[in-house]
Amino acid sequence: MxxxxxxxxxxxxxxxxxxxxxxxxxxxxxxxxxxxxxxxxxxxxxxxxxxxxxxxxxxxxxxxxxxxxxxxxxxxxNRAGEGYPAGHRTKVASYACxxxxxxxxxxxxxxxxxxxxxxxxxxxxxxxxxxxxxxxxxxxxxxxxxxxxxxxxxxxxxxxxxxxxxxxxxCDEADAYDTPFSGSRCGRCRNCIESCPTGAIVSPHVVDTGRCIACHTIEKKPAAGIDLDGWIFGCDRCQSCCPHNQKAPIHRNEAFAPLFDPLAMDPAAWQALDEEGFRILCGATPLTRSGLKRIQSNIADE
Known part of the structure; x- marks a missing residue:
């Protein structure tokens, strides 16, 4: 046991x-x-x-x-998870840094x-x-x-x-199990629903991935396009606006420290990258899932 x-x-x-x-x-x-x-x-x-x-x-x-x-x-x-300044047009989901x-x-x-x-x-x-x-x-x-x-x-x-x-x-029993978490601590807050740039959260707990910026920038592209709101890989908008995240601590485990600073990158910097530069900057990160050309295309779609 x-x-x-x-x-x-x-x-x-x-x-x-x-x-x-x-x-x-x-x-x-x-x-x-x-x-x-x-x-x-x-x-x-x-x-x-x-x-x-x-x-x-x-x-x-x-x-x-x-x-x-x-x-x-x-x-x-990390710092990117606290949100981007207004007008920043090359936003990257914080986990992907x-x-x-x-x-x-x-x-x-x-x-x-x-x-x-x-x-x-x-x-x-x-x-x-x-x-x-x-x-x-x-x-x-x-x-x-x-x-x-x-x-x-x-x-x-x-x-x-x-x-x-x-x-x-x-495949073995434990001597004790944790009690399932009961209820929700969202209260009356609807920040995530109201802040989503595309209205992808169609009702509480229900996401229409056809409208979700993260899906449009990472996954197989849906048939209809949407305004990416400056995001080129993923989207943190429904998280950075959450009161529970605003008071959350910065990562403790250094294995999850950012390898590059997306706030220091503008469209020109991303477009100037070649494959070797992209590999050096992002080669160990999830951005390789999309690849440089897809990311640059997401910028061009803005």
Whole structure:
């Protein structure tokens, strides 16, 4: 049997700021919500959201015999996350200014799993960092880390929504589980809904990705274009306006420190980059997912 407190210590040692432990169970109500959202076409060009809907909210279908979900979070807030000055036309989502979190968090989870297997030889399980069909935000709620805000992101009391998540699905029971987070602390605030430049948050917790700037600048382009509002990769507008994020601390783990300053870059600086310059500036960051030509195209679309 896994020890809850040992798991949390290993998470802290690996560099995570928060860790919760939840039993693996089917989350039928969330699966139905997803199917309703898909039926309305709000996934637009995100075709992958249609696949494996049955697995997304039932961890045991993703990892056979999974019993325990360990949900870890790390804060990544940096200066860009506090917002850009008016008129800045080359805005980058703050998470994308640091090294690609997929690689960093996968290494952190791998360290945890390796140390758990020393204590529990033969322990079966897998690590996930948002590339598999796993409802990680709802799992985080189940593990007591926070609530789902009106902008559909996980919001934590300690770090706001500027958190990145990683999970271990383990095939053994824990000796204790965290209490699921109850309720919401958004109160009457609607900043995220009212601040979205394109009205992509069509109602509380419901995002139309066809209107979402982050999707238009990163994912497969939807059929209809939108005003990107100066964003060239991602969008933080529904986060920088959130009171919980305005009081959140700057990242503690230096692995999530920015590798470049987007506030120091203007359209001319981005357009002047060649592939080698882009590799030097952004080669370790998530911006490589779009690539230089797509980013320069996003600037040209402004």
């Amino acid at each position: 896994l020890n809850q407190q040992t798991i949390k210590k290993l998470a802290a040692d690996a560099g995570f700021d928060l860790c919760g432990v939840a039993p693996c169970r089917p989350l039928a109500e969330n699966e139905q919500w997803l199917r309703d959202w898909l039926a309305k076409g709000y996934h637009s060009s995100l075709d992958y959201m249609e696949r494996n809907a049955d697995k997304r909210f039932d961890p045991a279908r993703l990892v056979e015999n999974a019993r325990t979900a360990v949900v870890c979070a790390v804060g990544y807030k 640091a090294a690609d979190y997929h690689t960093t968090i996968k290494q952190m989870l791998g360290e945890m799993l390796e140390r758990l297997r020393v204590l529990h030889p033969g322990l079966a399980g897998r690590a996930f960092v948002d590339t598999a069909p796993l409802g990680e935000k709802q799992l985080a709620v189940e593990a007591g880390l926070g609530w789902i805000g009106r902008q559909s992101l996980l919001v934590t009391p300690q770090l706001g929504s500027y958190v990145l998540l990683g999970e271990l699905l383990l």
